[in-house]
Amino acid sequence: MIKNAKRNFSLLMLGQFISILGDRISTSVFLTIAAMIVMDSASSMQSSIILAFQISPFLIFGYFFGLMADLVEKRKILIFADFGRAGVLFLLYFFHESLIFLYFCVFLIGFFTSMFEPAKKAILPFIVRKENLVFFNKFFAFIEIFAMLLGLGVGAFLLSKIGIEKALFLDACTYLVSLCLLLFIRYHDENEILEKTHPKIESFKQGFKRHKVELIEGFTYLKSNENVKYMIINLIFFHFIVVALFAAAMIDYSIRTFDVGIGILIASGLGFTDMYVGSYTTFLFLFVAVGAMVTPLIKMLLSKLKESVLTVVVFLFGFFIMMIASIMSFIFSVEVFFGWFFLIIFFVGIVAGLQYIRFTYLIQMNTEKKYMGRVVAVAEIVWSLALFVGILFGSFFNDLFSYKVGFMLTAFVCLLGAMSFYFSRGKITW
Numbered sequence: 001m002i003k004n005a006k007r008n009f010s011l012l013m014l015g016q017f018i019s020i021l022g023d024r025i026s027t028s029v030f031l032t033i034a035a036m037i038v039m040d041s042a043s044s045m046q047s048s049i050i051l052a053f054q055i056s057p058f059l060i061f062g063y064f065f066g067l068m069a070d071l072v073e074k075r076k077i078l079i080f081a082d083f084g085r086a087g088v089l090f091l092l093y094f095f096h097e098s099l100i101f102l103y104f105c106v107f108l109i110g111f112f113t114s115m116f117e118p119a120k121k122a123i124l125p126f127i128v129r130k131e132n133l134v135f136f137n138k139f140f141a142f143i144e145i146f147a148m149l150l151g152l153g154v155g156a157f158l159l160s161k162i163g164i165e166k167a168l169f170l171d172a173c174t175y176l177v178s179l180c181l182l183l184f185i186r187y188h189d190e191n192e193i194l195e196k197t198h199p200k201i202e203s204f205k206q207g208f209k210r211h212k213v214e215l216i217e218g219f220t221y222l223k224s225n226e227n228v229k230y231m232i233i234n235l236i237f238f239h240f241i242v243v244a245l246f247a248a249a250m251i252d253y254s255i256r257t258f259d260v261g262i263g264i265l266i267a268s269g270l271g272f273t274d275m276y277v278g279s280y281t282t283f284l285f286l287f288v289a290v291g292a293m294v295t296p297l298i299k300m301l302l303s304k305l306k307e308s309v310l311t312v313v314v315f316l317f318g319f320f321i322m323m324i325a326s327i328m329s330f331i332f333s334v335e336v337f338f339g340w341f342f343l344i345i346f347f348v349g350i351v352a353g354l355q356y357i358r359f360t361y362l363i364q365m366n367t368e369k370k371y372m373g374r375v376v377a378v379a380e381i382v383w384s385l386a387l388f389v390g391i392l393f394g395s396f397f398n399d400l401f402s403y404k405v406g407f408m409l410t411a412f413v414c415l416l417g418a419m420s421f422y423f424s425r426g427k428i429t430w
Helices: 005-038 045-071 074-094 099-127 130-182 189-197 204-224 226-256 258-267 277-293 295-301 307-331 334-365 369-422
Strands: none
Touching: 005 074, 005 099, 005 130, 045 074, 045 099, 045 204, 045 369, 074 099, 074 130, 099 130, 099 334, 099 369, 130 277, 130 295, 130 334, 204 226, 204 369, 226 258, 226 277, 226 307, 226 334, 226 369, 258 277, 258 334, 277 295, 277 334, 295 334, 307 334, 307 369, 334 369
16 A cells, blocks of 8 residues: 655655756766866867766666665665765865776766666655556656756856856755655555565575575566566667767767857857856757657657557657768858757757656566566666767767767667667567
């Protein structure tokens, strides 16, 4: 019996809105710190490596944290992870002049986030009713996208106004606010399941053997669940490879066109003087978030399409948009392409948002509660692997061939994603 569903969901949603707002501000801070330390605006490698370091803990610890989310009270995991992220940012507040230490702190942020995410996604079926999962997930995804939009907008302009130290302090405080809100979440369903699956007294050897069995059980369950398995392999993997390649190309574009772009923005009279490289990059990603904001409305208009068919359509639309971006970047000068690029990345945001708002509820609707943490963790590992490989390869690729060819590469991966899912759609029911 789920009680206080609206209250619990509101507390979780509000906390995440505030912490995601801080996340996007810190993205601008991390990119700016790296650029200031390296002092090399001709290369996008360091900025891309920052993102890769933040993703890598999902690969290393993801499944174990997913198992933890099935064995330990999820609310406690969320609180501990928020406390850890706030502590790391307070530490970076005092020591942010070393690139190595920056990498270390970014890795720790990723470590606590990889602990947080499986528990966050796995807790939702315990605090809202199953018949409301789709609605709450769509609403939650919309709020996350809005927080990203607002955070990117604030990060683009706030950093040049308040400086790195104050921005780090502000970000740390967002995690503490999220932590405080999580303290007031109350539910019982999960506690009943944990009491049934946890022996009150067992030796270390018995506990180790039980956890080993539970790890294997999660993989066995996922292997037999066609609906989730093919979504993770075909939809999530290809989508996040596309996201990673596009992000790497965007970073390369922002760095290569920084001087021209800032000149155009300053001439527009919108007050872009003293903007850092990281702030400029964040400003461009802001328009991706604007596109993602309209996806719930578009999803409503396309509600009659089967989810698997919609997935193929979105991949093909992504191919079309990225090919246009690549062709236009070759044909037009940077000054002419600069204006068109904002419209292009707006449509890219629609592509990304249409996939993103569906991942979580499709997993939750097709997974048993007792396996939720482990299945979510596998999804986290797959998307983090795709992002990690895609960002590193994309940054190296763009350094060699520039963002122009990078957009073309992204387009062809979109096409591969459409083909892969098209040939797998008969194996699933959604």
